[in-house]
Amino acid sequence: NAGVTQTPKFRVLKTGQSMTLLCAQDMNHEYMYWYRQDPGMGLRLIHYSVGEGTTAKGEVPDGYNVSRLKKQNFLLGLESAAPSQTSVYFCASSVRAANSPLHFGNGTRLTVT
Amino acid sequence: QQQVKQSPQSLIVQKGGISIINCAYENTAFDYFPWYQQFPGKGPALLIAIRPDVSEKKEGRFTISFNKSAKQFSLHIMDSQPGDSATYFCAASAAGGTSYGKLTFGQGTILTVHP
Numbered sequence: 001n002a003g004v005t006q007t008p009k010f011r012v013l014k015t016g017q018s019m020t021l022l023c024a025q026d027m028n029h030e031y032m033y034w035y036r037q038d039p040g041m042g043l044r045l046i047h048y049s050v051g052e053g054t055t056a057k058g059e060v061p062d063g064y065n066v067s068r069l070k071k072q073n074f075l076l077g078l079e080s081a082a083p084s085q086t087s088v089y090f091c092a093s094s095v096r097a098a099n100s101p102l103h104f105g106n107g108t109r110l111t112v113t
Numbered sequence: 114q115q116q117v118k119q120s121p122q123s124l125i126v127q128k129g130g131i132s133i134i135n136c137a138y139e140n141t142a143f144d145y146f147p148w149y150q151q152f153p154g155k156g157p158a159l160l161i162a163i164r165p166d167v168s169e170k171k172e173g174r175f176t177i178s179f180n181k182s183a184k185q186f187s188l189h190i191m192d193s194q195p196g197d198s199a200t201y202f203c204a205a206s207a208a209g210g211t212s213y214g215k216l217t218f219g220q221g222t223i224l225t226v227h228p
Contacts, residue, residue, distance in 0.1 A: 090156050
C-alpha cells in the first residue's frame with residue numbers, strides 16, 4: 001500500500017500562474033484534507049472533504065479551490081498564485097470515525113516568486 | 114486566531130534526558146488531543162493521543178499529561194534518543210458538529226537530541 005501520495009513534490013510558480021496539486025489515497029478513506037505548513041504557524045487546514053463529491057472550507061481557504069470527483073483523489077487548485085502561498089502543502093486522509101488518526105502524504109513544497 | 118498554543122518552539126536535549134513540550138488550548142469543546150511526530154521531508158504521523166477523561170497516557174517512552182481545568186496538556190519523552198529528533202505538533206479536535214474530525218494544530222516544536 002502506498003498510503004497517501006502527493007504530486008508534485010516540488011514546484012516553483014510565478015505570481016499569477018495557476019496549478020493543481022494532486023493527492024491520491026489507496027486506503028478507502030472517506031475523509032480527506034489539505035493543510036499548509038509554515039514556520040511558526042504549525043499546520044493550518046485549507047479545505048476538507050467528508051466524501052466523494054463534497055468539499056468544505058477550513059481555516060485558511062482564500063485563494064484555493066478543491067475538488068473530490070473520486071473517493072480516492074482530492075485536488076487542490078491555485079487559480080492565481082501569490083507569494084503568500086509559498087508553503088509546504090500536505091494532504092491527509094482518515095476513516096469516517098471520531099478521533100481517527102490522519103494519514104499524511106509527504107508534502108509538496110511550493111514556491112511562488 | 115491560534116486556538117492551540119505550543120511551546121517551546123525549539124528544544125535541545127542530551128541523550129538520555131527528558132524532553133517536555135507544552136500545549137494550551139482555548140476551545141472547551143475540544144475532546145481529543147493527539148500528538149504528531151514529523152521527520153524532515155516526511156508528513157506528520159500520529160504518535161500518541163489522549164481523551165480528557167484521563168489525566169495521563171503512557172506508551173513506551175512517551176507520556177501525555179492532561180490538565181482539563183487548566184486547559185493544558187504536555188508531551189514527555191523519557192530517555193530521549195537521537196532518533197527522537199523531529200518536529201512535534203500537538204493538536205486538538207472536537208468530535209461533534211461541523212468540527213468533526215478536523216484537527217487544530219499547535220505551532221510545532223523542533224526537538225534535537227544530542228548524542
